Amino acid sequence: QSQVVESGGGSVQAGDSLRLSCVTSGIPFGLYVIAWYRQAPGKEREGVICITSRGESKVFADSVRGRFTISRDQAKNTVYLEMNNLKPEDTAVYYCAATQGLGSWCPAGAQLYEKWGQGTQVIVSS
Numbered sequence: 001q002s003q004v005v006e007s008g009g010g011s012v013q014a015g016d017s018l019r020l021s022c023v024t025s026g027i028p029f030g031l032y033v034i035a036w037y038r039q040a041p042g043k044e045r046e047g048v049i050c051i052t053s054r055g056e057s058k059v060f061a062d063s064v065r066g067r068f069t070i071s072r073d074q075a076k077n078t079v080y081l082e083m084n085n086l087k088p089e090d091t092a093v094y095y096c097a098a099t100q101g102l103g104s105w106c107p108a109g110a111q112l113y114e115k116w117g118q119g120t121q122v123i124v125s126s
Contacts, residue, residue, distance in 0.1 A: 002026030002115060006096045009120030012086055020081040020120060022096030027115070029077040033101040035060075036070065036081050037110060038092035038122075048094070050106040051079060058106040063089065086124045093119040 008020040022034060035050035047060035051070045059065050069082045079096065097113035107113075 004096050004098050004115045004117040006094060006117040006120040008081075009094060009122045011123040011125065014087055014124055014126050016086050016124070017082070017084045018086065018122060020083070020094055020096075020122075022079040022081070022117065024077045024079075024098060024115075027098065029072075030074055031100055031102065032098045033106055034070075034072065034079040035097045035099075035106070035113060036079075037095045037097055038090075039095070039119075040089075040092040043092075045095070045110060046092075047108045047110065049081065050108075052104055052106050053102050054104075056104060056106070060108050083122070086122075088124050088126045091122060091124050093121050095119045 003025045005023050036048040037045050039045040049059050049070045051057050051072050057070045067085045072079045096117040098115040099113040
């Protein structure tokens with residue numbers, strides 16, 4: 001059975017860093033696009049960033065550009081979200097999502113991702 005599991009969330013101060021992990025199992029990881037979404041209290045889910053099957057990244061949310069980076073470790077079937085200079089507005093539940101895709105495909109539409117994790121909470125205090 002395929003799974004997508006996030007970890008690494010927590011409570012931090014503004015300006016701190018966190019690294020989230022998304023571990024997948026039961027899927028051909030090398031053929032999958034992985035994206036991070038987030039949902040803040042009272043707000044709609046927002047696409048943050050994604051990484052193609054060959055390791056190219058695409059930022060969806062302009063507010064994280066220059067602060068968040070995404071990477072993948074093919075040997076560990078894991079994608080990482082490195083979040084630097086965190087701000088209170090980054091507070092949200094962060095979700096990892098996966099879909100099959102090759103080349104430079106990195107879709108922003110959440111409906112295109114068929115596998116989702118349970119989410120990990122990130123709280124940033126000012």
